[in-house]
Amino acid sequence: MAKRSEAVRGRLSRDVIVACAIALADQEGLEAVTIRRLAQEQGVTPMAMYWHFSDKESLLDGIAESLVAAVKLPEPSDASWDTQLRDILAAFLEAIRPHPAVAGLALRRILTSEPGLALAERALGLLRSAGFSAARAAEAGSFVLCAVITMVTSQPGRAGRVLEDEAREQMFREKRATLEALSPARYPNVVAAAPSLVGCIDDDAYYELNLDLLVQGIRGIQPA
DSSP: OHHHHHHHHHHOOHHHHHHHHHHHHHHHOGGGOOHHHHHHHHTSOHHHHTTTOSSHHHHHHHHHHHHHHTOOOOOOOSSOHHHHHHHHHHHHHHHHTTOTTTGGGGGGGTTTSHHHHHHHHHHHHHHHHTTOOHHHHHHHHHHHHHHHHHHHHTOTTGGGTTSOHHHHHHHHHHHHHHHHTSOTTTOHHHHHTHHHHHSOSOHHHHHHHHHHHHHHHHHHTOOO
């Protein structure tokens, strides 16, 4: 029995468990991620999982750490501060965009892991170079990182991603029909925008626009 337990612990690792948890969340949502379910996915007993994670909270921290570690920061350059800041936000977006169900967990490790601190330091440094005080840079930096997460978790149509294709299309048709049935005299803009309000027409364009809005917004309040 002892040899079997040692074999199980040798096959499992934190990285394997976290990767399995993220894949499960991608497919079924974060609520599906439990120690017991992951043990089933790995073909082991729940006790085997506890060698690596003491509870679900520690597992969620592991997922957060993995997301932040996946951020590939661009090298510093001679480009303007706002261009470099946009590139950093784009790198953060690239790491969390494939995993909207767990993207919100990334905030747990921004200031409590080496990769997260590196991300924060670069962003704050650029904002300070633009003339923002340390306090204002912290406020603006925190806001844009949270906003990047929100644009991923709140992407129009994201709620239907875990449904089967036919069910998802039916849900979108019903939502679109509800909006398009509104009075065009009273809500002309809502009716005209109904397809885009229900789901993204172009995912890449959605993210490009929102990154531009964030960076240009900060540039608009840059100290004189």
